[in-house]
Amino acid sequence: SKRSSIHALFFLHGAAFVKEGGYLGLLTHSSWVDVDYGKYLQEFFLKHFKVVAILEPQVEHWFPAVDVNTSITILQRCNKKAERSNNMVKFVQMKAPLSEFLPKYGGEEERMMAFENMVRQIENADSLQEDDLWRIFPVKQSDLWNEGLDDEGNFTGSKWGKYLRAPDIFFQILVRGNDKFRQLGDVTNVKRAFTSG
Numbered sequence: 001s002k003r004s005s006i007h008a009l010f011f012l013h014g015a016a017f018v019k020e021g022g023y024l025g026l027l028t029h030s031s032w033v034d035v036d037y038g039k040y041l042q043e044f045f046l047k048h049f050k051v052v053a054i055l056e057p058q059v060e061h062w063f064p065a066v067d068v069n070t071s072i073t074i075l076q077r078c079n080k081k082a083e084r085s086n087n088m089v090k091f092v093q094m095k096a097p098l099s100e101f102l103p104k105y106g107g108e109e110e111r112m113m114a115f116e117n118m119v120r121q122i123e124n125a126d127s128l129q130e131d132d133l134w135r136i137f138p139v140k141q142s143d144l145w146n147e148g149l150d151d152e153g154n155f156t157g158s159k160w161g162k163y164l165r166a167p168d169i170f171f172q173i174l175v176r177g178n179d180k181f182r183q184l185g186d187v188t189n190v191k192r193a194f195t196s197g
Contacts, residue, residue, distance in 0.1 A: 001037035005029055008041055011073075015048065018077045023052070030056050030071035033164065039148065039157025046145050046155075049075035050087040053122050056164045057094040071164075085142035090122050091163035093135040100133060130168075137163045 007028035018024045032038035033054065045051050052074040062070045078084050101118055103110045121129075125136040147158045162170065174181075184190055 001040055003035075004037040004040070005031060008032065008037065011041060012044070015044075015075075015077070018075075020077050020079055022077050023074065024049070024077070025072060025074045027062060027070055027072050030069045030161075030164075033071065034159050034161040036157075038160075039155065042144070042148060042157045042160065043155045045073075045075060046084065046141060046148075048077065048079075050078045050084055051089040051141060051144075052076050052087075053090040053092055054160070054164065055092040055094060055122075057098070058165075059095065060097045062098070085140075085145070087141040088126060088138040089141050089144060090125055091137040091139065091160070092122060093137070093164050094133075095135065096133045139163055 005028075007026070010026055010028070011024070014024050014026065032041050054071055054073050056069070056071040061067065078087075102114045122136060125138055127138065129136040144158070144160070145155070148155050150156045
């Protein structure tokens with residue numbers, strides 16, 4: 001998309017260097033999970049990678065001098081559609097500063113062990129997990145794909161930010177009212193109005 005932020009190009013360029021089974025991780029602006037151009041990144045990720053995790057801080061900026069919302073996206077190259085479809089994507093809302101996840105004392109070895117433990121917890125989460133530090137919301141990759149399809153079967157994307165930011169009540173309402181909701185387009189003609197200057 002011509003409206004894409006420049007960080008989208010880093011994903012595409014970086015992917016060219018990742019072999020099967022290899023990982024790509026980038027810390028970028030988090031807008032792509034919700035904006036229109038993000039659908040192209042979503043489709044690219046879902047067709048070529050297992051989306052391992054998307055982590056977003058809620059209480060700190062990872063670029064302190066710049067006031068933008070950031071996220072870490074971890075991808076694993078995978079050419080097998082069945083494996084990609086069965087992958088559980090971990091949407092991680094970091095509710096505490098990153099320093100709270102790492103030991104306050106000790107050397108590099110202790111910090112590395114704490115980091116590896118954090119990675120294992122994220123990778124092994126197969127259901128919703130929440131505490132004072134974070135919320136891990138696993139979603140099957142095939143569900144993300146199906147959620148992004150329109151009535152003709154074209155991928156138009158969806159707002160992944162809900163898995164990072166929406167309160168639990170949002171998902172409870174969706175589950176309880178699943179058969180009661182209708183798309184606005186089912187009951188009226190939806191179209192874009194005039195764009196003012």
